[in-house]
Amino acid sequence: MLYQYTDMPLPKRDWLERMVFHGIVFNMSWEDPEMDRIALRPGANDTIISITSAGCNPLNFLCQTPKKLISVDSNPAQTAVLELKLAAIATLDYETFFDIFAARRPNIVTSVYRARLRPMISQRSREYWDRNLWMAARGLYQFGKNGLFFLIMRRFLKFLGIDLNQADDFFEIDNLEEQYAWYRKHVAPKLWGKSAKLFVYFKPFMFLAGVHPHQFDLVHERHDMFEYVKERIEYVMTRVPIYDNYFMSVAVTGKFRGKRVPPYLLEENFQTLRDNLHRVHVVNGWLGPFLDSQPAGSIDKFNLLDIFDWMWTRTQLYESTWHSIMRAASERATFIYRSGSYQLEPPTNVRDQLKPHPELARKLLARDRSATYGSFYIYTRAAAAPELNAHLRDAVPATV
Numbered sequence: 001m002l003y004q005y006t007d008m009p010l011p012k013r014d015w016l017e018r019m020v021f022h023g024i025v026f027n028m029s030w031e032d033p034e035m036d037r038i039a040l041r042p043g044a045n046d047t048i049i050s051i052t053s054a055g056c057n058p059l060n061f062l063c064q065t066p067k068k069l070i071s072v073d074s075n076p077a078q079t080a081v082l083e084l085k086l087a088a089i090a091t092l093d094y095e096t097f098f099d100i101f102a103a104r105r106p107n108i109v110t111s112v113y114r115a116r117l118r119p120m121i122s123q124r125s126r127e128y129w130d131r132n133l134w135m136a137a138r139g140l141y142q143f144g145k146n147g148l149f150f151l152i153m154r155r156f157l158k159f160l161g162i163d164l165n166q167a168d169d170f171f172e173i174d175n176l177e178e179q180y181a182w183y184r185k186h187v188a189p190k191l192w193g194k195s196a197k198l199f200v201y202f203k204p205f206m207f208l209a210g211v212h213p214h215q216f217d218l219v220h221e222r223h224d225m226f227e228y229v230k231e232r233i234e235y236v237m238t239r240v241p242i243y244d245n246y247f248m249s250v251a252v253t254g255k256f257r258g259k260r261v262p263p264y265l266l267e268e269n270f271q272t273l274r275d276n277l278h279r280v281h282v283v284n285g286w287l288g289p290f291l292d293s294q295p296a297g298s299i300d301k302f303n304l305l306d307i308f309d310w311m312w313t314r315t316q317l318y319e320s321t322w323h324s325i326m327r328a329a330s331e332r333a334t335f336i337y338r339s340g341s342y343q344l345e346p347p348t349n350v351r352d353q354l355k356p357h358p359e360l361a362r363k364l365l366a367r368d369r370s371a372t373y374g375s376f377y378i379y380t381r382a383a384a385a386p387e388l389n390a391h392l393r394d395a396v397p398a399t400v
């Protein structure tokens with residue numbers, strides 16, 4: 001195989017999680033890679049581990065040529081998305097790769113799958129794509145649970161009288177003042193009424209969006225889900241430049257705009273990705289047990305997405321996962337994660353081993369284009385060398 005592949009036994013999950021998180025949930029990684037790049041500063045000596053989700057952010061890290069990239073996910077369908085992308089990088093030209101994964105002419109995947117892509121991927125992912133290639137052929141961003149969520153959301157916005165045909169004008173705005181005025185005039189007056197409340201409080205809809213049941217409870221109990229969603233959306237629509245916000249473009253229009261795409265889809269990165277495929281280790285499995293199988297102190301950078309929102313009520317799992325992380329982490333390790341809640345500290349069993357970098361985290365969150373997370377965390381080891389912490393202090397962007 002082009003890359004290392006490990007298939008770990010997947011422990012049984014409760015019925016709700018099995019139902020909600022079966023098949024592709026995330027057709028795109030919903031974390032802003034610019035935040036990850038500045039916070040983790042992937043380098044040539046680094047072994048990075050990342051949760052896979054739709055594989056976008058692991059591939060964005062691979063553009064930085066780390067020593068090794070480990071991408072792990074407990075949902076085999078998510079792993080299958082990453083494997084199809086890796087196989088395409090290895091065997092297709094850039095234009096065809098872009099046609100499929102930027103969904104410019106996705107149907108071309110049917111003509112290359114059997115001969116070029118299928119031989120490159122694991123048996124488990126072959127079984128997945130043999131049944132589900134139609135989703136990639138019709139454009140991944142229309143499918144998967146969060147693809148279905150955005151389809152319903154777009155219908156709902158039309159129902160509220162918001163004219164999505166005007167969206168193209170909005171996404172071409174290149175200054176915050178005009179952006180704020182446009183949002184205030186065309187969206188805000190119609191959006192945040194009673195029916196939006198019903199929409200956001202209807203858990204099955206939010207599960208479709210990829211909000212884990214435990215995550216829904218975390219946010220709703222602490223912040224009221226409607227107020228939280230309103231605050232996050234209004235922030236991004238009025239305070240973060242919309243011009244290159246491919247997250248909002250995919251959500252509101254179902255597509256990317258030209259070359260305003262994640263870094264791994266840019267032509268300038270294609271050859272680098274291809275040259276780095278041997279550095280990739282794809283893992284089907286749970287993070288904790290996988291880390292326990294790795295040598296102690298062998299991993300330098302941890303991209304943990306919002307997995308702790310999925311386990312915060314399950315203290316034993318929460319603490320054991322952090323224990324596994326700290327055992328596998330090198331002396332110079334950096335850890336990043338996000339939360340739907342405005343605050344979710346690491347468990348007490350590891351907190352004194354960690355040094356937070358709140359100012360950099362706050363400034364990066366203020367530029368987050370995903371409109372999803374209430375908080376972002378950057379940690380190094382408390383005992384880390386001073387120059388490592390100095391490096392993070394100097395990474396704080398001057399402006400927000």
Ligand SMILES: C[S@@+](CC[C@H](N)C(=O)[O-])C[C@H]1O[C@@H](n2cnc3c(N)ncnc32)[C@H](O)[C@@H]1O
Pocket residue numbers: 021026028029030031051052053054072073074075078210285286287288305306307310
């Ligand atoms: C935490 S979720 C959230 C993703 C994010 N909000 C997004 O939109 O991309 C991302 C992925 O983590 C996986 N996941 C959650 N907990 C995990 C764990 N403990 N080990 C491995 N994968 C996990 C899920 O299967 C899912 O594909």
